[in-house]
Amino acid sequence: MSGLIHLLNSHGLTEDTIIKATFYGIAGLTVLFAFFVVIARNIFHSALSLAVVLIGVACAYLYLDTEFLATVQVLVYVGAIMTLFIFTIMLTADVHKKMSLKINPRVLLSAYAAALILIILIKIINAGPWLPEVKDAVPLDLAQLGRSLMTNYGLPFEVISLLSLAALVGAIVIGKTEKK
Amino acid sequence: MFTLLNLTNMITTGIAVLGFIAISAMFLIWWERKVSAHIQTRLGPMRVGWHGILQSVADAIKLLLKEDIRPAGADKLVWWLAPFFVVVPSVMAFATIPFGKTLIPKDLNIGVLYILAVSSVCVLGVFMAGWGSNNKYSLLGGIRAAAQIISYEVPLILSMITVVMYANTLSMQKIVESQSHSWNILHPNLALAGLIYITSATAEVNRAPFDIPEAESELVAGFHTEYSGMKFAMFFIGEYTNLFIISAIATTLFFGGWKGPLLPGVIWFLIKTYSIIYILMWIRWTFPRLRVDQLMGFAWKFLTPISFLNLAIAGWLLL
Numbered sequence: 240m241s242g243l244i245h246l247l248n249s250h251g252l253t254e255d256t257i258i259k260a261t262f263y264g265i266a267g268l269t270v271l272f273a274f275f276v277v278i279a280r281n282i283f284h285s286a287l288s289l290a291v292v293l294i295g296v297a298c299a300y301l302y303l304d305t306e307f308l309a310t311v312q313v314l315v316y317v318g319a320i321m322t323l324f325i326f327t328i329m330l331t332a333d334v335h336k337k338m339s340l341k342i343n344p345r346v347l348l349s350a351y352a353a354a355l356i357l358i359i360l361i362k363i364i365n366a367g368p369w370l371p372e373v374k375d376a377v378p379l380d381l382a383q384l385g386r387s388l389m390t391n392y393g394l395p396f397e398v399i400s401l402l403s404l405a406a407l408v409g410a411i412v413i414g415k416t417e418k419k
Numbered sequence: 420m421f422t423l424l425n426l427t428n429m430i431t432t433g434i435a436v437l438g439f440i441a442i443s444a445m446f447l448i449w450w451e452r453k454v455s456a457h458i459q460t461r462l463g464p465m466r467v468g469w470h471g472i473l474q475s476v477a478d479a480i481k482l483l484l485k486e487d488i489r490p491a492g493a494d495k496l497v498w499w500l501a502p503f504f505v506v507v508p509s510v511m512a513f514a515t516i517p518f519g520k521t522l523i524p525k526d527l528n529i530g531v532l533y534i535l536a537v538s539s540v541c542v543l544g545v546f547m548a549g550w551g552s553n554n555k556y557s558l559l560g561g562i563r564a565a566a567q568i569i570s571y572e573v574p575l576i577l578s579m580i581t582v583v584m585y586a587n588t589l590s591m592q593k594i595v596e597s598q599s600h601s602w603n604i605l606h607p608n609l610a611l612a613g614l615i616y617i618t619s620a621t622a623e624v625n626r627a628p629f630d631i632p633e634a635e636s637e638l639v640a641g642f643h644t645e646y647s648g649m650k651f652a653m654f655f656i657g658e659y660t661n662l663f664i665i666s667a668i669a670t671t672l673f674f675g676g677w678k679g680p681l682l683p684g685v686i687w688f689l690i691k692t693y694s695i696i697y698i699l700m701w702i703r704w705t706f707p708r709l710r711v712d713q714l715m716g717f718a719w720k721f722l723t724p725i726s727f728l729n730l731a732i733a734g735w736l737l738l
Binding site: 283284287290294306307310311313314317318319321322323325326329330381 | 494497527528529532533535536537539540542543546547549550558561562565566568569572589
């Protein structure tokens with residue numbers, strides 16, 4: 240064991256370098272799976288790739304020392320939203336058919352919209368400093384987070400829940416079958 | 420810099436957790452067979468070792484040697500990855516389970532949330548198994564498991580939040596500390612939360628009376644119908660590890676964790692956890708299976724409103 244430790248330390252391999260090295264691997268995988276979400280020929284594969292992407296984003300939060308955000312990301316997106324996605328996919332007919340790459344008939348229009356978004360994103364990213372000065376991460380005080388959600392950010396919080404409620408009611412209205 | 424201490428710590432913790440999972444799962448499988456047998460006035464496994472105690476070891480060797488059969492129309496990668504998605508999250512969940520005062524892999528300050536988040540990934544594995552097998556029984560099992568887990572996750576989380584509100588912390592170790600004087604289960608508000616937790620946790624791990632995802636009489640074996648050999652064994656290990664985890668969480672949240680007189684903490688923790696597992700086995704072999712609609716109705720029309728009410732009462736009492 241001590242030989243291994245000596246070897247690791249003598250090559251300058253500290254925990255910090257390992258954290259950096261794994262970051263690029265995970266970030267690369269996240270982007271790769273994001274690509275799979277779009278190009279997968281099968282909708283179930285797309286959904287699974289999306290789940291991997293969301294886990295990858297949670298890992299990115301971990302690298303930023305925000306464990307709480309990472310946990311909530313996995314709990315809400317992978318645990319709840321992806322489960323619902325996949326559940327819905329399983330209920331659709333012909334899920335086992337190998338679907339071919341769907342070419343959208345409005346492919347030009349979509350490309351135009353995508354290009355516009357890209358330009359906007361580039362403008363926004365260029366507006367601020369690239370790689371801003373990183374301050375040492377402050378450990379997140381959960382009590383304070385909860386308090387500010389209930390006081391300072393009370394109104395946006397409630398508006399979001401109202402929005403979810405509206406979506407819920409909408410889903411029920413769409414899903415309701417007329418009795419005849 | 421790496422130091423000898425943290426590297427050895429990491430490695431020994433990992434090995435200890437993996438070893439514990441393997442032994443605990445094999446023991447639980449044997450125990451479940453014995454309990455079910457005695458409830459049905461049978462003897463259960465008797466031939467391998469004393470009262471068949473080595474039966475699980477023999478089964479494990481058999482499963483290791485079995486041929487790994489893949490159904491013809493299976494979605495190769497999805498089918499191959501599914502068992503890992505079931506086992507790995509349950510191994511990760513061990514990171515914040517307090518076995519004793521210092522016997523906890525890592526006492527995260529968001530421990531409860533961490534366990535919930537990690538174990539919620541398991542359902543992806545169930546989906547993948549159900550869908551990748553290219554078998555209608557597997558697919559139906561997967562759909563049922565999904566519906567059930569989504570539904571019962573709501574009362575499960577709400578009942579855990581009630582405990583968190585009383586303990587004022589999300590760390591597992593501090594929740595244990597908050598029960599120094601009396602167990603949470605003795606508090607009327609939290610006793611109800613405990614009951615809701617045990618009920619919905621039973622549903623989360625697909626055990627009878629909530630075992631419609633693997634209802635043998637309807638679905639052969641549900642999502643793992645097509646699996647054989649070691650992959651099947653991995654689903655089994657995952658299932659029994661999850662059973663241990665939900666009981667360990669129940670011990671920590673409601674039964675005072677590792678606290679107890681005379682005996683060392685880890686012994687108390689194991690006694691309490693395995694007692695809860697015994698009760699869950701007892702329930703499994705006593706009650707009949709619910710229908711799908713009864714199961715859903717029970718979650719949404721009974722458990723969820725009651726746990727919201729309980730949460731509201733807890734909030735009112737605490738203010």
